[in-house]
Amino acid sequence: MVMKSSVEDDDVGWGLGVPEKMRNNANWVDITHEFKGACKELNLGELLHDKFRFGLFEAMSAIEMMDPKMDAGMIGNQVNRKVLNFEQAVKDGAIRVRDLSLPELIGIMDTCFCCLITWLEGHSLAQTVFTCLYVHNPDLIEDPALKAFTLGILKVCDIAREKVNKAAVFEEEDFQAMTYGFKMANNVTDLRVTGMLKDVEDELQRKVKSTRSRQGEQRDPEVELEHQQCLALFSRIKFTRLLLTALIAFTKKETSSVSEAQKLMQQAADLLPALRSSIEHGIQSQNDTTKGDHPIMMGFEPLVNQRLLPPTFPRYAKIIKREEMINYFSKLIDRIKTVCEVINTTNLHGILDFFCEFSEQSPCVLSRSLLQTTFLIDNKKVFGTLPMQDMIKDALRYFVSPPVLSSKCCLYNNHQAKDYIDSFVAHCSRPFCSLIQIHGHNRARQRDKLGHILEEFATLQDEAEKVDAALHSLLMKLEPQRQHLACLGTWILYHNLRIMIQYLLSGFELELYSMHEYYYIYWYLSEFLYAWLMSTLSRADSSQLAEERLLEEQQKGRSSKKTKKKKKGQGARPLSREITMSQAYQNMCAGMYKTMIALDMDGKVRKPQFELDSEQVRYEHRFAPFNSVVTPPPVHYVQFKEMSDLKKYSPPPQSADLYMAASKHFQQAKLILENVPSPDPEVNRILKVAKPNIVVMKLLAGGHKKETKVLPEFDFSTHKYFPVVKII
Amino acid sequence: MRIRMTDGRTLVGLFLCTDRDCNVILGSAQEFLKSSDSFSQGEPRVLGLAMIPGHHVVSIEVESDMYLV
Numbered sequence: 001m002v003m004k005s006s007v008e009d010d011d012v013g014w015g016l017g018v019p020e021k022m023r024n025n026a027n028w029v030d031i032t033h034e035f036k037g038a039c040k041e042l043n044l045g046e047l048l049h050d051k052f053r054f055g056l057f058e059a060m061s062a063i064e065m066m067d068p069k070m071d072a073g074m075i076g077n078q079v080n081r082k083v084l085n086f087e088q089a090v091k092d093g094a095i096r097v098r099d100l101s102l103p104e105l106i107g108i109m110d111t112c113f114c115c116l117i118t119w120l121e122g123h124s125l126a127q128t129v130f131t132c133l134y135v136h137n138p139d140l141i142e143d144p145a146l147k148a149f150t151l152g153i154l155k156v157c158d159i160a161r162e163k164v165n166k167a168a169v170f171e172e173e174d175f176q177a178m179t180y181g182f183k184m185a186n187n188v189t190d191l192r193v194t195g196m197l198k199d200v201e202d203e204l205q206r207k208v209k210s211t212r213s214r215q216g217e218q219r220d221p222e223v224e225l226e227h228q229q230c231l232a233l234f235s236r237i238k239f240t241r242l243l244l245t246a247l248i249a250f251t252k253k254e255t256s257s258v259s260e261a262q263k264l265m266q267q268a269a270d271l272l273p274a275l276r277s278s279i280e281h282g283i284q285s286q287n288d289t290t291k292g293d294h295p296i297m298m299g300f301e302p303l304v305n306q307r308l309l310p311p312t313f314p315r316y317a318k319i320i321k322r323e324e325m326i327n328y329f330s331k332l333i334d335r336i337k338t339v340c341e342v343i344n345t346t347n348l349h350g351i352l353d354f355f356c357e358f359s360e361q362s363p364c365v366l367s368r369s370l371l372q373t374t375f376l377i378d379n380k381k382v383f384g385t386l387p388m389q390d391m392i393k394d395a396l397r398y399f400v401s402p403p404v405l406s407s408k409c410c411l412y413n414n415h416q417a418k419d420y421i422d423s424f425v426a427h428c429s430r431p432f433c434s435l436i437q438i439h440g441h442n443r444a445r446q447r448d449k450l451g452h453i454l455e456e457f458a459t460l461q462d463e464a465e466k467v468d469a470a471l472h473s474l475l476m477k478l479e480p481q482r483q484h485l486a487c488l489g490t491w492i493l494y495h496n497l498r499i500m501i502q503y504l505l506s507g508f509e510l511e512l513y514s515m516h517e518y519y520y521i522y523w524y525l526s527e528f529l530y531a532w533l534m535s536t537l538s539r540a541d542s543s544q545l546a547e548e549r550l551l552e553e554q555q556k557g558r559s560s561k562k563t564k565k566k567k568k569g570q571g572a573r574p575l576s577r578e579i580t581m582s583q584a585y586q587n588m589c590a591g592m593y594k595t596m597i598a599l600d601m602d603g604k605v606r607k608p609q610f611e612l613d614s615e616q617v618r619y620e621h622r623f624a625p626f627n628s629v630v631t632p633p634p635v636h637y638v639q640f641k642e643m644s645d646l647k648k649y650s651p652p653p654q655s656a657d658l659y660m661a662a663s664k665h666f667q668q669a670k671l672i673l674e675n676v677p678s679p680d681p682e683v684n685r686i687l688k689v690a691k692p693n694i695v696v697m698k699l700l701a702g703g704h705k706k707e708t709k710v711l712p713e714f715d716f717s718t719h720k721y722f723p724v725v726k727i728i
Numbered sequence: 729m730r731i732r733m734t735d736g737r738t739l740v741g742l743f744l745c746t747d748r749d750c751n752v753i754l755g756s757a758q759e760f761l762k763s764s765d766s767f768s769q770g771e772p773r774v775l776g777l778a779m780i781p782g783h784h785v786v787s788i789e790v791e792s793d794m795y796l797v
Contacts, residue, residue, distance in 0.1 A: 027792035028730055035750070035788045042748040049745035053755060058744060062753050062777040065733060066784045073759050073773060077735040307759075307773040 292318030
């Protein structure tokens with residue numbers, strides 16, 4: 001490409017006007033003919049360009065006009081209808097603000113609901129809710145039902161947006177927070193809007209009553225239709241009011257309002273069947289919307305905001321269909337009801353588990369945000385009442401019973417000890433709040449962030465060890481029969497291991513690993529991380545037992561009636577379920593690890609074959625986030641190869657031996673899980689994988705289909721971390 | 729510089745580059761719908777850097793006090 005720089009002495013004039021000047025009072029001179037003629041004098045590929053303001057970057061980044069992929073303003077001219085905004089449409093008569101029929105109202109509201117849901121699913125307001133002309137200026141609407149409804153929708157959007165922004169657990173793929181300067185009914189209070197909705201509701205309820213069928217009377221089909229339609233409209237208005245009121249409840253600081261929200265959501269759920277059965281009464285769109293095209297109907301103009309969109313290439317929002325709207329609302333309500341349950345858990349570990357479990361169903365951004373803002377109201381206290389530091393101390397007591405936090409220990413009131421522990425707990429606050437926030441992100445982003453937070457936890461680990469040592473030496477002097485060995489360290493280590501395990505397991509869920517990587521992932525989990533976890537949990541358990549025994553001893557001196565003979569294993573130890581589940585997981589991972597090694601021995605694992613391939617590079621990349629962790633120390637590739645080398649056994653095991661070993665691991669997992677009291681869905685999911693795998697491994701050990709060239713399949717549909725191995 | 733396109737839209741911006749086929753690149757471009765003389769269309773849309781293919785150029789105008797003899 002040959003570039004000719006611009007003529008210097010003409011620079012002064014060329015294109016240097018301020019854009020504001022280029023308005024209707026400027027004197028424009030047509031130079032089309034001269035310009036085009038001059039252009040013809042250029043050679044092919046030769047450019048005439050501004051000396052300073054034009055380079056390769058500009059050449060590359062200019063958007064091309066009249067190309068539908070890049071020119072968002074073009075589409076307005078391609079459709080054969082006039083694109084009018086709200087005021088223009090009213091003037092034109094294309095849209096009515098009064099005397100709307102019941103079917104029109106129902107149809108408009110249903111389409112609005114669909115737009116609302118599409119927005120909540122991550123599209124821009126400009127291409128969803130604000131394609132409804134009515135919401136641009138509800139003050140112009142005279143029909144009371146539609147006016148109340150549009151104000152209600154605007155308030156719902158406003159509160160939802162506020163919550164999502166505050167919770168900050170979204171990324172650009174989750175949610176578009178831009179409001180484009182649209183007015184969100186700020187001139188009306190929330191209370192006024194719910195009041196307006198209630199008034200309309202009451203009016204409609206009167207109509208419904210007056211048109212209902214009476215015993216012994218002949219049913220007039222027209223009256224029946226009116227009755228159905230009134231009922232349909234009534235249900236929609238009430239649904240909107242309940243949804244709005246529930247969201248308003250979430251904005252309040254008291255936890256009692258969370259229970260109120262839950263009740264309101266249940267009432268809204270009760271209305272869904274009525275909504276579903278009356279969709280047909282609403283006016284339908286004039287175009288075919290089966291492929292997701294925006295409905296064209298009165299009150300909606302999909303291109304009304306086209307000019308507000310950024311000049312990047314235009315993205316079109318596929319509005320969901322009315323039939324799907326009910327299903328979506330149903331699931332959304334379920335999620336919100338689940339979110340309300342969190343206030344019933346008051347210990348930190350329970351809350352963490354709640355967040356993890358909730359996240360596993362990949363919930364929507366709104367429910368995730370509501371959960372975050374319910375947990376940490378204004379980011380200060382848990383549920384608005386409990387300081388984070390107290391929760392951390394409680395978690396420590398529950399998990400590892402450190403003497404320093406026991407009121408029966410002399411350290412409890414020791415100034416220096418208190419300083420140490422208080423400072424440590426203060427430092428724990430932020431990482432744990434971050435951890436809970438991480439669990440509010442979508443599954444993909446979560447994995448990434450979990451990897452990063454290991455650095456903070458490594459620092460905490462360091463501090464924990466130092467504080468433990470200091471407290472231990474203090475305790476030795478004051479109460480020699482007690483120990484403060486690695487209490488805090490054990491607790492931080494437990495969380496470290498949890499994060500590392502979650503990080504690795506989520507790779508299966510997100511389908512990040514290739515088959516030939518499974519073996520070292522499962523190895524790291526079973527032989528290393530779960531092994532550490534088991535020993536950490538049993539150490540915590542012993543620490544608890546030691547404290548309990550000490551308390552018993554102290555109580556013995558007082559009243560002999562109080563002391564009961566504590567039998568071994570009386571009642572479930574607080575950590576027993578977790579220990580059991582970890583054992584089961586460890587066995588599943590061990591089974592998978594040995595399965596993969598055996599399959600590899602039999603040539604059933606496809607490996608990359610390119611010249612510069614290096615398994616070490618892949619391995620180091622997969623475990624890179626662990627390098628910042630001190631305890632447990634990361635296992636580097638060479639070390640891993642040594643530790644997993646089968647040749648250290650004589651005779652070295654054959655594939656058949658490994659299949660049998662894998663089968664035994666799955667069998668062990670099955671036994672452990674079948675003995676779990678009150679099994680939850682997770683236990684059953686793992687059993688559904690363990691059982692077939694036991695059989696498959698035994699078959700493979702017997703040489704089943706050894707000669708086949710067809711590779712085995714791994715079915716993660718039952719459990720996202722452990723596949724059912726299928727031999728074709 | 730002000731360029732009218734074949735679909736009736738008008739772009740106003742700083743002239744930056746052109747070539748033999750009269751493809752024009754404007755900087756700080758603003759898009760006006762239909763007629764840019766009357767303001768019935770409201771606010772212009774800000775585009776930034778925009779390239780108009782030569783075959784879509786209907787007319788090119790510059791402000792008269794900058795017209796060079």
